[in-house]
Amino acid sequence: xxxxxxxxxxxxxxxxxxxxxxxxxxxxxxxxxxxxxxxxxxxxxxxxxxxxxxxxxxxxxxxxxxxxxxxxxxxxxxxxxxxxxxxxxxxxxxxxxxxxxxxxxxxxxxxxxxxxxxxxxxxxxxxxxxxxxxxxxxxxxxxxxxxxxxxxxxxxxxxxxxxxxxxxxxxxxxxxxxxxxxxxxxxxxxxxxxxxxxxxxxxxxxxxxxxxxxxxxxxxxxxxxxxxxxxxxxxxxxxxxxxxxxxxxxxxxxxxxxxxxxxxxxxxxxxxxxxxxxxxxxxxxxxxxxxxxxxxxxxxxxxxxxxxxxxxxxxxxxxxxxxxxxxxxxxxxxxxxxxxxxxxxxxxxxxxxxxxxxxxxxxxxxxxxxxxxxxxxxxxxxx
Numbered sequence: 152x153x154x155x156x157x158x159x160x161x162x163x164x165x166x167x168x169x170x171x172x173x174x175x176x177x178x179x180x181x182x183x184x185x186x187x188x189x190x191x192x193x194x195x196x197x198x199x200x201x202x203x204x205x206x207x208x209x210x211x212x213x214x215x216x217x218x219x220x221x222x223x224x225x226x227x228x229x230x231x232x233x234x235x236x237x238x239x240x241x242x243x244x245x246x247x248x249x250x251x252x253x254x255x256x257x258x259x260x261x262x263x264x265x266x267x268x269x270x271x272x273x274x275x276x277x278x279x280x281x282x283x284x285x286x287x288x289x290x291x292x293x294x295x296x297x298x299x300x301x302x303x304x305x306x307x308x309x310x311x312x313x314x315x316x317x318x319x320x321x322x323x324x325x326x327x328x329x330x331x332x333x334x335x336x337x338x339x340x341x342x343x344x345x346x347x348x349x350x351x352x353x354x355x356x357x358x359x360x361x362x363x364x365x366x367x368x369x370x371x372x373x374x375x376x377x378x379x380x381x382x383x384x385x386x387x388x389x390x391x392x393x394x395x396x397x398x399x400x401x402x403x404x405x406x407x408x409x410x411x412x413x414x415x416x417x418x419x420x421x422x423x424x425x426x427x428x429x430x431x432x433x434x435x436x437x438x439x440x441x442x443x444x445x446x447x448x449x450x451x452x453x454x455x456x457x458x459x460x461x462x463x464x465x466x467x468x469x470x471x472x473x474x475x476x477x478x479x480x481x482x483x484x485x486x487x488x489x490x491x492x493x494x495x496x497x498x499x500x501x502x503x504x505x506x507x508x509x510x511x512x513x514x515x516x517x518x519x520x521x522x523x524x525x526x527x528x529x530x531x532x533x534x
Contacts, residue, residue, distance in 0.1 A: 179357040180273040182386060187259040189252065192353070192384060193238050194230035197222055198271040201262045206235060209258070210250050216242045226275035226299035231352040232382040241464075275299045276356050279332040285324050285341055290517035292318060293342045294327035295334070300352030300382055309497035310348045310376060317510055323517070334359040336366075343517040344372030347379040349494065353386045360387060367394065368484030372516025376509075377494030381437060395490050396446040396481050397439040401463040408433055408496060412458035413477060413504075417451045422480065422489070422511045429455075430504045435495035436461065436477070438469035443490075448479040451489075451508070478508065482521035489516055 185191060187202045196202045207214070214222070217238065221229040233241075236252065243249050277297075285291050294314055296307060311327065318325035331354050332338075339345070339362060355363065367373050373394065380395045381402075391398050403409060414429045436454060438461060444450050454475040461469040478491040489512040491505075499505055 177273045177276040177278050177356055180276040181353060181355075181357055181360070183269045183272050184264060185272075186264060187262045188256050189235045189259070191234065191259070192231050192386065193222065193233045193235065194224060194226070194228055194275075195268070195272055196235065197224050197230055199262070199268055202259060205258050205262065206255070209252065209255050210235075210239060213242045213250055214238055227302040227352060228299070229301060231275070232300035232384050234384045237383050275352075276354070277331045278335075278356065278359075279330045280335055280338055281328050281330050281333050283326045283338075283341065285326070290321075290323045290344070290513075291342045292323055292325045292513065292517065293333060293339075293345045294325055294348055295345055295350060296327060296348045297329050297331050297354045298349070298351045299354055301378060302351065303349065303378065303495070305497045306377065306495050306499075307349050309500040310494060313500035313506060313509065314346060314348070314513075317506070317513065321510070321514070323513070331355050331359055334363050334366075336362050339363075339366045339371065342366075342371070344374060344513065346513070347373070347375040349376060349378035349381075351378050351382055355387075360389070364389065367486035367488065370485040372486065372513075372518075373483075373488045374509075374512050374516050375488075375490045377435075377437075377492060380439075380490055380492065392446070394481070394483060394488055395443075396448045396479070396488075397441055397443040397476075400438045400440045401467055401469050402435050402437050402495075403459065403461055403469065404464050404467075405460060405462050408435055409459040411436055412455035413493075414453050414455055415451070416453055417449060420449070420451060421515055422451050422478075422508065424511050425507045426504055426511075431458070432493075432499070432502055432505065433496065434493055434499050437492040438471055438475070439492075442471065442474060443476050443479050443481075444474065448476070448481050450476045451478040451480060453477060480512075480515070480521075485521065487516050487518070487521040 182192065182195060187199065196206055223230060239250055294311065315325060334355055380397065381399050383399065385391045410431050410433045412429055412431050415423050415426050417423050436459060454477045456470055456475050463469050477493060481488040491508065493499060493505055
C-alpha cells in the first residue's frame with residue numbers, strides 16, 4: 152500500500168448514476184471540531200499554517216525527507232491516513248533516530264480550531280445522493296468507491312471490472328458510485344449488499360456512519376477487499392474493530408509482491424465452494440495488529456507465512472505466526488460482513504480461485520441472516 156499511486160486511472164463509467172448538479176455543504180464531518188494533536192490526520196495539520204509550523208519546528212524538517220506526493224492537501228492523499236507519529240516513523244525507517252515528540256501534543260492543543268479549519272476539514276466529504284434504477288427480483292448490490300486516502304487506480308479499476316462481470320454473469324443488479332452521500336437510509340434501503348472497493352481514508356460523515364451501521368446491523372451485507380482495511384491510521388473505531396475486526400499493521404517490502412500459499416480453512420462453508428484446499432498466488436500480503444479470529448470472526452482462509460517473507464520497511468517484522476488470516480466473515484447484528492485482504496495487483500481479480508471466492512462472498516452477503524455461531528459474534532460498539 153505504501154507504494155501505491157495517489158491518482159489512478161478514472162473509475163469505469165458509473166451505472167445508472169445521476170448526481171445532484173450542485174453539492175450541498177457538509178456540516179457533520181467527523182473530525183471537524185477535533186483539537187489539533189498527534190492523533191490528527193496529517194492532512195488536517197498540513198491544512199493549518201499554524202499547526203504545520205509547530206510540527207515543522209518540532210520535527211526539524213524531518214518530513215521533508217518523504218516524497219512530496221505523500222503530503223497532498225487535496226483528497227485522495229496519503230496524508231489522510233497518517234498521523235504525525237507514523238509520518239515521522241516513515242521518515243526515519245531508512246536510518247536515523249525518531250525525533251523527540253515530548254510536548255508536541257500540548258503545543259498543538261493551544262492552536263485554536265478556526266472556522267477556516269473546519270471548512271477545510273469537511274471539503275473531502277460529500278452528501279451528494281445519487282439515484283439508481285434497479286430491476287426487481289434480483290439481488291441488488293452497491294459498489295462503493297469513494298476514497299480520501301490512497302487510490303490505486305489499476306487495482307480499483309480491475310476490481311470494478313471483476314465485480315461488474317461477476318454480477319452480469321450471475322444476473323445480479325450492480326451499480327457503482329463515488330459519492331459518500333449514497334450511504335444514506337433512503338438509498339441503502341434499495342440494496343441487499345454494499346461492496347467497498349479498496350476504499351481508503353475516512354469517507355463518511357457522522358450521519359453516513361450511522362446509516363451504514365444501521366444497514367448492516369439490520370440485515371444488510373457488506374463485502375470489502377484489500378485496501379478497505381489497509382490504512383495506517385483510522386478515525387472510526389467501529390469500522391475497524393467491529394465491522395472488519397482487525398487493524399492493519401503493514402505489508403512486505405522486500406519484495407512488495409510475492410508468491411504465497413493461501414490455505415482454505417472453512418472447507419464446509421458456502422464461501423469455500425469450488426475452492427481447492429490451497430493454492431499459490433502473487434500479491435501484496437497484509438498483516439494485522441490483532442488476529443480477527445480473536446475478535447469473533449469466522450476465518451475462511453489463512454496464509455502460510457513459511458511460503459513468503461513477511462518483512463516490511465527497514466526489516467519491520469510483520470509475522471503473525473502460524474495463524475495468519477487473509478479472508479474472514481463476521482456477523483454484525485442481523486447482517487453479514489466478508490473481508491479479503493487479497494487484491495493489490497490488478498491480475499489478482501482475474502485469478503480463477505480468487506474470483507470464485509469473491510463470487511461466493513457476494514452470494515453469501517446478499518443472502519439470509521448470518522449463520523455464524525453466537526460464540527463468533529462480538530457486540531458492535533457505539534463509537
